[in-house]
Amino acid sequence: MRIILMLMVSLLLSTQVSAKRISGLWNPTQRIITGTVYDESGLGLPGVTVKIEGSQRGAVTNSDGKYTIQSNNDSEILVFSFIGYLSQKITVGEKKVIDVKLLPDPKKELEEVAVVAFGVQKKESVIGSITTVKPGDLKIPSSNLTTSLAGRVAGMIAYQRSGEPGRDNADFFIRGITTFGNNTKPLILIDAIELSTTDLARLQPDDIATFSIMKDATATALYGARGANGVILVTTKQGVAGKAKISFRAESSASTSTSDVKFADPVTYMKLANEAISTRDPLGTLLYTDEKIANTLAGKNPLVYPANDWRKLLFKDYAINQRYNLSVSGGGTVARYFVSGAYNKDNGVLKVDNKNNFNNNIDLKSYTLRSNVNIDLTKSTELIVRLSGNFDDYNGPLEGGEEMYRRVVRSNPVLFPAYYPADDQNRFVKHIMFGNYGKDNAYLNPYVDLVRGYKDESRSQMLAQFEVKQGLDAILKGLSVRSMVNLTRTASFGYRRGYDPFYYQLAGYDSITDKYQISKINENGTEYLGFEQGGKDLRSTFDTQSMLNYNAAFGAKHSVSGLLVFITRESLNANAGDLQQSLPFRNLGLSGRATYAFDRRYFAEFNFGYNGSERFSQSKRYGFFPSAGMAWSVSNERFFEPLKKVITNLRFRYTYGLVGNDQIGDERDRFFYLSNVDLNNNDRGARFGRDLDEFRPGVQIRRYANNEITWEVSKKQNIAMELSLFGKANLILEYYTENRDKILMDRSAIPSNVGLSAVPKANLGKAKGNGIDLSLDMQHSWNKDMWISVRGNMTYAKSKFVAFEEPNYPEFYRSRIGQSIRQEYGYIAERLFIDDNDALNSPKQEFVGKYGGGDIKYLDVNGDGKVNEADKVPIGSPTVPEIIYGFGFSFSYKKFDISAFAQGSSNQSFWIDQGATSPFNNQTQLLKAYADSHWSEDNRNIYAIWPRLSPTLNANNNNQSTWFMRNGAFLRLKQVELGYTFSKKFLERIRVSNFRLYASGTNLFILSKFKMWDAEMSGNGLGYPIQKVFNLGLNITFN
Structure with missing residues (x-):
């Protein structure tokens, strides 16, 4: 780090000296103009043409959007132009620094800039597989950003299994799951810093400048050891020079369950x-x-x-939630700023007993603060300071909202009431008299668990990031360096407060007088709230990044770029449970990229990541992961000119490369090259002495050292076609393959008589995946007052085992080789036995317990006259959907707009939990x-x-089989929104630049063959339901 700082200082000094020497050569009437060109989100635009009107003098902005150009007099006019954006002209005057914000051309909006690893590129030069999502598409009435991802991103498999506030993160995978190792989640980077799914969930859509999904090796290679599962890359907004712009958004919504499990009366x-x-x-x-x-x-x-309706006793019909967001942005020629704050309040649908003086309902308050400041220290030096924090305060029932729904399922509705009201007999009782039955009050009363206390949990995270960009045009035009440091602190704690309930039961009843008596079952209840300490956690992470970047154009047709990045990461966990976890977690890597483009027709790119991981022995510690790609813009060829009016863009891309993964095995197995020996294992101890009153713990080996364990490696290949018709319809079709090698797995083939006390691990596993990403969007404008856009995408991701150490099964169908990674095995259920004779005359089912008429009859697959483990076969589709799709439209007429979006899932099976629903x-x-x-x-x-x-769980019927297997396919109307934007005349009267009112609905209805609960919840249908939301909001901007 010291060497990097010294290098930065020397570069700054050399730049200043060189600038002074050069300035002495200029004619006094000449002047150097510098500045930055930004897009509408505040990101620097690369490749913008800057020209002096009426002359041949010009320049092109670099990767950060910065430019330098010579002006001869004050009256000259600078012309800024870029494909897909409105051109802008500015008179030089006496200014030496001219920053410009270019706005998209509504008639030619082509999203010409794409965010790539450690920078941005012109979209026409991007070779890797990157899908960009407009931040506006992520704005749904939810405090959890991840719930908006399903069906909106080509290449992403996403679904939601719960609707509980604070516990409703969606599961998502980029191009499915192609490993059976420990980590299947994509790398999440927010402003270049690795963060968690919860951090992404709390990110405010109003703060997002770009949201990109990076899928193939060329797009992710620079992230080396962490990019094998794909990368989600998010950048937040920056300020743009100009007067202050204030934006405020407020929403109020009502949420209710999309579907409830129905019980018999x-x-x-x-x-x-x-x-x-x-x-x-x-x-x-x-x-x-x-x-x-x-x-x-x-x-x-x-x-x-x-006759208890436990669901009605415990849960309300709906909850009211609020969301507020305020941002201020602007700046001058030296400094620019973007500052925002957000407050979200989400309530659960659990009822609160007015007999208590505390809230046991779910109450989640989330606060987010962000400040991004850009300061031009010199004409070639920029300092960026990013500060952000998010804070969650959660209040809820002791058992959690999810568990409360499950406890309703496990509760007898007719055994006792929820509680007995105070009467003359018990008028001096101060506590709630909860119902139960028997001496040991062993029966579940879910109402007790709802109201007998609450828990509080708090989580806070703060990030401080400092970045310096230094242009080195004085040394070599197009050369720049950038250095960044970031400190992340995450802390959480919790506690529980509750009382021990008093239970009562019916002691007598006179049916003539309708008088009853009750008696107390237990004496160990309390009438005060006790305290129990919850979990505590504190984590600190320090990241550094140093980059050397070069962009240049030679002649009119050749352009090259190069990037070299050195990154380090160190994390500390204050709550380490053992010696290994107490040591700092460290990673470092060197990555690079080189690109070449010829005449906007032919493009080539090479990337590499060279990474080091502490988890492997010295001989395996470093991994080299290269990738390469090429693209051909056919529509820019001369022979294609006659077709350009119809086919406005035709482009092909191909990439191939390697990406590594060191997130393998259990986190407790941190250093595979070191053995883990427990010297105080009571299970291996022994007693001795005359009375056996002496005890000494024993020794157990928990992990054997293995110097050969190394990186999991992913070989990715991607073929893509981009097609645009009439400049209105855009199609992107991609086919990919992925081969995973060296997947860590247990050595199950080692016989037990070897005498090992721990299962050895080795990089023996192999898997393969392939699939298709498809996205289509179309726009049409009839006039300035009426336009429509239609969009859709589809992701198909399939995987299978290639190598997997398993027993040598005599039945071929029991092997996992060739099966999907998330494939389930079970019995084929033919039907129910007609009667006991039918059961006696069928192959014997070798399960514990009796079976007979009305029980499930399983298929004797191997025909040996009995049904047992040897008859288990792959059943159904994988538990993770192989197909995710979405489609929608937006339509605007004058001041009104309406949009709708639908999301679907297919090729997925799930199982009703027959044990929990028996x-x-x-x-x-x-x-x-x-x-x-x-x-x-x-x-x-x-x-x-x-x-x-x-009356009890039947063992024969409790096997995983096709009987309780269900098709998880569904189509959901995810969102509908209707808005109205007030006219300019009205806005001028109230001194507002923009004012929009809107109403929206989310998760409005679902189409599925499965009707017992919301099909998207899959096998989690007994938990907290996904929420249907009706929302009212306003968005107002002052400028």
Whole structure:
């Protein structure tokens, strides 16, 4: 680091000396004009042509958007032009620094600049596979940015499994999953700093300048050891020279569940609970008497004959949420700024008992602050200071919102009421008298778990980033250096406050007078809130980046660029659990890029990453990961001129390269080349002495040293075609292949009689993936008052095992080789047994427990006359969808606009959790779907949804099989928005530059063959539902 700083100082000094020498040669009437050209988001625009009007003198902006040009007099006019943007003319006057902001040309908006690794490039020169998302498309009424990704990005597989505030992060993978190693998540970079999924979730769409997905080796190679799973690259807005611009956005929304699991009514529950006993044991004692069933049906005293709708008791119909965002940007010729703040408040749908004086509902408050300041220290030196922080305060029930929904499923609706109200007998009782049953109050009362306390969790993160850009045109035109340091601090803590409940049960009842008595079950309850310390965590990360960049054009047709980057990263965890975790986590890397373009027709690029990882032995510590690519812009060829009116752009791209991954194995196995020996293992200890009263712990080897463990390597290949028709329809089609090698896995083939106490690991695994990314967008404008745009994309990502150490199965179908990485195995369920004779005359099913008529009949795949592990086969589609797609439109007429977007998923299977939904087992509720369709003596439906009822979990029916497998495909109307923008005349009267009102809805409806719950939740349908949101908002700008 000291060497880098010395280099920076020497470069700054040499630049100043060179500038003074050169300035002495100029004619006094001449002047050097410098400046920066920005796009609408405040990012520097590379490749902008800057000319003196009426002369041949000109310049081109570098990778940071900076330029230098000679002016001969004050009256000369600078012309700034760039494809896809409105040209701008500025008179030189007495100015020496002229910064310009170019705005997109609405008639030619082609998104001509793309953000790439460690910089930006003209879109026409980009060879790697990069998908860019407009920040406006990420603005949905949610405090979680990740919930907006599904179906909007070609090449990304994304889905959401929960709707609980603060716990609703979407899962997402770039081009699917092509490894069965420990880490499958993409690298997330926000302003070039590696951050987590939660950090991305808390990022405000109003703060985003660019959002890019980097998919192939050429796009990700510069990230070396971390880019194998793809990269999400986000940059935040910067200030643009000009008077202050103030933007304010406010939203208020109501959220409700998209779908709720439906339960059978209490009377049906009792009748079928009795049936579950009698159908399995005709002599068994029935749980519910005819009197209890009849009185419950008649609606008699609900404290004696309870009929609890636990869901209604615990949850509200909707929650109200708010979101506010304020930003200020502007600046002068020396300094520019962008400052923003946001506040989001998300509430859960859990009810609060007014008998308590605290809030047990989910209440998530999120605060975000950001300050980006650019300062021109000299004509060639720029300092960028980025400060940001996000803070979460979470309040919720002790068990969490997700668990509360699950506890409703596990709660008997007729055994006891939620609580008994105070009466004359108990008028001096100060606590809530919760219902339960039996001496040990062993039954679940979900209402107790909701209201008996709450937990608070706080998380804060602060980043401080300092970056210096130094132009070195005085040494070599187009040469520049950049150095950046960043410090990230993340802290979290929590605590729990709650009381121990008092439980009561029915002690007597007089049906004539309708009087009842209750008795206390337990004496160990409390009437005060106790305290329990929660988890604490503190992490600190220090990043450095140093870059040398070169851009040049030779003649009218040749252009080259080069980039060299050195990065380091060090992390410390204050809550280290052992010696290994207490040591700093360190990574370093050297990366480079070289590009060449000829006549805007032929493009070539070479990238490399040379990375070091602490996790491997010295002989394996460093990895070299190169990539190369080329592109051909056919539409820029002379022979293509006759077709240009129809085919305005035709371009082909090809890339191939290697990307590494050191995020393998468990984090606890940090240093694979060192053994891990536990010298105080009680399980391996021994007792001795006359009375065996002496004990000494034993020794256990938890990991054997392995100097051969090394990088997981991904070989990526990408072929792409870009096509534009009439300048209105744009199609991008990409086909890719990926081969993963050296995947870390356990050595399962080593026999147990070798005597090893820990399972060795080795880089033996191999996997393969391939797929297609497709995106299409079209625009049409009838006149200045009416236009429409239509867009769509599709991602198909398939994977399979190529090498996997596993037992040598006699049955070929049990092997994972050739199967999808997320493929599930199980039994093929043919049907339900018609009766006991049918079961006796079928292949024996070798499972624990009895089975007979109405239970699941499995296929004897290998034909050996019995059903066991040897009959498990690959069933269904993978658990991660192979196809994700989305499509939508935006339409504007005068001051009104409307947009809609739909998202879909396909080629995915999931399983209903038959154990968690098994009715009556441990007092579990009865799902209405099971009540309506189950096998019984009176209805021997061999294709009913649920087999023969049972009061306990039936082992035969609890196997993973096709019986409880469901198709996870769905199509969802993700968002609809209607807006109105006020006219300029009205805005001038109220001194506002822009004012827009809008109403929107999210997750409005879903089309799916599966009806029991929201299909996107897959097997997590018993948890906190995904939310349907109705939203009102306004956006106002002062300038």
